[in-house]
Amino acid sequence: MTSLGGSSSSATEYTVRVPKNTSKKYNIMAFNSGDRVNCSTWTQARMERDMSARRIYGEEESADGAAGSEFGKKQREEARRKKYGIVTREFKVEDQPWILKVNGKAGKRFKGLKKGGVTENASYYIFTQCPDGAFEAFPVHGWYNFTPQAKHRTLTAEEAEEEWGRRNKVVNHFSIMLQRRFREQERGGDDDDDENEKSGKKKKKGGGRGGDLRIHDLEEDLEMSSDDSDSSMGDDGEGKTKAKKATGKGKAKKKRKSSDKEALEDSDDGDYEGLEVDYMSDESSSSDEELEKGKPSKGEHHPKGIDEASESEEESEEEKQNEEEAKEEEEEEEGKKTPVQTEKKKKKDSSGESESSDDSDIEGETASALFMKKRTPPKRGGRGSAGSSRTGSRPGTPSIDSASTSNTLRAAASKLEQGKRPTPGPSTDSPAAKRLKMEPSSQSPVPSGKSTPQPPSGKSTPSSSDVQLTEEAVRRYLIRKPMTTKDLLKKFQTKRTGLSSEQTVNVLAQILKRLNPERKNVNDKMHFYLTE
Amino acid sequence: MSDKTEVNLTGVKQSKGLWLVKVPKYLSLQWDKATEKGDVGKITIGKKQGKTEVRFSLNEELTAVGAVGEQDASLQVPRDHPFTMHTVGGQTMAVFSQSNADEISLEGMVVHRAECRPVVNDNYMKLKKLQIKASTKPQRLSQQLERAITTVFKPVANHDFNVEHEKKKKSEGKMVRAEWQVVLDMLFSAFEKHQYYNIKDLVDITKQPVTYLKEIMREIGTYNSKGAHKSTWELKPEYRHYQSAEEEEMQTA
Numbered sequence: 202m203t204s205l206g207g208s209s210s211s212a213t214e215y216t217v218r219v220p221k222n223t224s225k226k227y228n229i230m231a232f233n234s235g236d237r238v239n240c241s242t243w244t245q246a247r248m249e250r251d252m253s254a255r256r257i258y259g260e261e262e263s264a265d266g267a268a269g270s271e272f273g274k275k276q277r278e279e280a281r282r283k284k285y286g287i288v289t290r291e292f293k294v295e296d297q298p299w300i301l302k303v304n305g306k307a308g309k310r311f312k313g314l315k316k317g318g319v320t321e322n323a324s325y326y327i328f329t330q331c332p333d334g335a336f337e338a339f340p341v342h343g344w345y346n347f348t349p350q351a352k353h354r355t356l357t358a359e360e361a362e363e364e365w366g367r368r369n370k371v372v373n374h375f376s377i378m379l380q381r382r383f384r385e386q387e388r389g390g391d392d393d394d395d396e397n398e399k400s401g402k403k404k405k406k407g408g409g410r411g412g413d414l415r416i417h418d419l420e421e422d423l424e425m426s427s428d429d430s431d432s433s434m435g436d437d438g439e440g441k442t443k444a445k446k447a448t449g450k451g452k453a454k455k456k457r458k459s460s461d462k463e464a465l466e467d468s469d470d471g472d473y474e475g476l477e478v479d480y481m482s483d484e485s486s487s488s489d490e491e492l493e494k495g496k497p498s499k500g501e502h503h504p505k506g507i508d509e510a511s512e513s514e515e516e517s518e519e520e521k522q523n524e525e526e527a528k529e530e531e532e533e534e535e536g537k538k539t540p541v542q543t544e545k546k547k548k549k550d551s552s553g554e555s556e557s558s559d560d561s562d563i564e565g566e567t568a569s570a571l572f573m574k575k576r577t578p579p580k581r582g583g584r585g586s587a588g589s590s591r592t593g594s595r596p597g598t599p600s601i602d603s604a605s606t607s608n609t610l611r612a613a614a615s616k617l618e619q620g621k622r623p624t625p626g627p628s629t630d631s632p633a634a635k636r637l638k639m640e641p642s643s644q645s646p647v648p649s650g651k652s653t654p655q656p657p658s659g660k661s662t663p664s665s666s667d668v669q670l671t672e673e674a675v676r677r678y679l680i681r682k683p684m685t686t687k688d689l690l691k692k693f694q695t696k697r698t699g700l701s702s703e704q705t706v707n708v709l710a711q712i713l714k715r716l717n718p719e720r721k722n723v724n725d726k727m728h729f730y731l732t733e
Numbered sequence: 734m735s736d737k738t739e740v741n742l743t744g745v746k747q748s749k750g751l752w753l754v755k756v757p758k759y760l761s762l763q764w765d766k767a768t769e770k771g772d773v774g775k776i777t778i779g780k781k782q783g784k785t786e787v788r789f790s791l792n793e794e795l796t797a798v799g800a801v802g803e804q805d806a807s808l809q810v811p812r813d814h815p816f817t818m819h820t821v822g823g824q825t826m827a828v829f830s831q832s833n834a835d836e837i838s839l840e841g842m843v844v845h846r847a848e849c850r851p852v853v854n855d856n857y858m859k860l861k862k863l864q865i866k867a868s869t870k871p872q873r874l875s876q877q878l879e880r881a882i883t884t885v886f887k888p889v890a891n892h893d894f895n896v897e898h899e900k901k902k903k904s905e906g907k908m909v910r911a912e913w914q915v916v917l918d919m920l921f922s923a924f925e926k927h928q929y930y931n932i933k934d935l936v937d938i939t940k941q942p943v944t945y946l947k948e949i950m951r952e953i954g955t956y957n958s959k960g961a962h963k964s965t966w967e968l969k970p971e972y973r974h975y976q977s978a979e980e981e982e983m984q985t986a
Contacts, residue, residue: 211779211780212778212779213777213778214776214777215775215776215778216772216775216776217775217776218771219764219767219771221767221769225830225832226832227829227830227840228828228829228830228831229753229827229843230826230827230829230839231824231826231827232824232826232827233825234825236825239825240745241745241748243742244742245742246739246740246839247737247738247740248738248740248829248837249737271928271929271930271931271965272926272927272929272931272934273934274927302737322758323755323756323757323758324761325754325755325756326753326754326761327751327752327754327828327843328751328753328754329749329751330750336776339830340761342831720970727970
């Protein structure tokens with residue numbers, strides 16, 4: 202149909218064809234003008250469907266036939282869904298978004314989301330002009346809006362809120378993402394190296410970093426070494442007893458390290474107030490009473506020291522604080538010249554509890570061992586000399602039958618000294634025994650000069666003369682109350698037993714096999730216990 | 734992730750300009766009725782007083798609403814459609830096509846947008862009226878029946894299903910207690926397949942009376958009264974040896 206012309210009109214006619222048998226489906230790829238996308242500059246492009254949503258639909262398929270599965274679970278789930286009228290939407294591949302990658306790995310990435318409702322009321326056609334001048338019209342199958350995807354790191358919602366709170370304090374905003382990147386690196390890579398890097402780099406960067414600067418990371422490094430064995434042992438023990446060490450160790454180590462990164466503060470006074478006491482050790486509570494009796498009669502410093510001492514002894518789990526407190530105590534002790542203190546300790550020791558908990562043994566040992574720490578260079582060896590000097594200065598002290606200590610105590614003490622000192626002196630044992638006398642009534646007295654650690658009764662662990670980690674000890678624990686493997690390991694800490702964490706775990710596992718305790722599930726944790 | 738198709742960029746390179754045209758539904762329906770060749774009409778591009786004018790006119794044979802070939806005089810799709818042209822200012826639009834073999838190729842860039850508008854006349858109005866009537870009709874219809882339906886749901890003394898059920902029960906008889914060991918074996922093999930079982934399911938599997946079965950289960954298994962697998966029985970840990978569960982435990986430990 203030619204148009205009837207006005208003055209200046211020229212018309213050309215073209216035929217329009219709608220090809221019927223096209224196998225191709227045409228879609229629109231729409232970009233935002235602000236993104237300034239120029240398709241002609243693309244050298245290479247790849248496109249694929251984004252199938253990440255399929256997981257959500259497939260997630261309902263739990264392990265079939267494996268442990269944790271129920272009989273007839275599928276049918277029941279289906280019936281339940283029908284009953285409540287829950288209709289799950291199918292996963293349609295056609296509706297999934299596209300992922301477009303332009304110019305290879307270093308190029309841009311786009312995500313194309315399907316626009317709904319395009320073909321409902323009106324149809325879109327693509328008109329192209331063929332070489333013969335006719336137009337060909339193809340119907341548009343779908344419309345996808347493509348948006349560029351950010352490659353740089355972004356903050357999540359929680360992090361963004363955090364940063365918003367700190368916006369007035371943070372001067373250097375560039376550091377925020379930099380920190381985050383380091384943290385990510387660290388979690389993925391080698392922990393120690395990266396930490397050093399991080400701390401090094403932080404030093405370089407200098408001030409103005411706001412709340413992001415984690416000064417305590419360095420402290421962590423210092424403390425890590427001493428606690429590393431303990432902390433990793435604790436978690437390792439668990440992994441071991443589940444009979445797969447390697448993965449457990451690595452993961453536990455990482456977990457522990459990351460938990461160590463949480464804010465670590467020095468314990469203040471009053472921090473111990475609400476702490477739980479391990480109920481297995483009766484004597485500690487009574488020792489507390491005694492100490493308190495003694496408290497008003499002493500000067501200021503002494504009670505404080507003893508309080509801390511007693512508290513730290515109670516908490517065998519808080520080793521770190523133990524050490525810290527012990528350090529403080531030792532400093533005080535050194536300053537004092539303390540017949541008083543030793544007397545107090547004696548009182549505590551001879552509190553006359555008939556309970557035979559190795560727990561308290563170890564704790565007492567720990568404390569006394571730690572008291573000695575500063576006195577002589579070797580870590581736990583010095584107590585002997587100190588002890589003897591003390592006893593010398595107190596003539597009136599009744600000679601305590603240095604034993605009424607259990608074999609375990611003596612051996613343990615000697616073990617401690619052995620581990621850290623080349624030559625354990627004979628005198629060390631007796632004061633050690635005196636100090637740690639926790640169960641006078643139940644044990645036979647041993648002459649003070651005796652130094653040879655008797656092998657523990659019953660079966661001893663093959664690795665050393667270490668008597669703490671024995672079947673006897675474990676049996677005692679388990680009879681008293683149900684414990685998890687983790688708890689047990691905590692009782693036999695590497696520092697006290699002198700075993701490495703692996704050994705401890707090994708030995709403990711063997712002991713448990715021998716004992717074959719009963720199991721009980723409490724709070725989703727497997728507890729062992731014996732009834733005899 | 735697996736099938737990443739390389740996009741064929743030849744169309745874009747040739748800088749083929751494409752038009753995106755919005756066509757009314759009725760018109761596209763008519764176009765679907767076109768012959769094999771696909772000829773549907775003609776486009777006239779003219780310059781009228783300086784302005785570019787594009788008109789589309791539908792072919793004669795496609796104007797009939799209804800089957801092709803019929804020339805229903807009453808209803809005809811308008812033939813004349815001027816195009817309203819726009820430029821693609823706001824959006825950069827490209828066209829990509831996907832073939833049956835999942836090959837993606839970029840056909841070109843859109844240079845113009847157009848809307849196909851009909852010339853409004855009485856004919857068109859009539860057409861529209863019909864369309865509206867059709868769309869407002871409800872999809873579901875309530876119909877009153879004159880006579881009651883008596884062919885279904887006759888009263889029965891005992892339903893077929895029930896009768897069968899009773900027969901089955903009678904033929905099977907009461908469940909007999911098998912040997913302890915035999916039952917144990919059955920249970921162990923069942924627990925190899927799944928970890929948690931309902932007591933009813935166990936009865937079904939083992940065909941043992943409930944009390945007897947419960948006795949056995951009390952010995953070798955525990956009853957979960959709380960938790961994810963509520964009111965189910967599972968084997969005691971010492972009887973268990975689930976591989977995958979252990980691994981999972983270790984992961985979480």
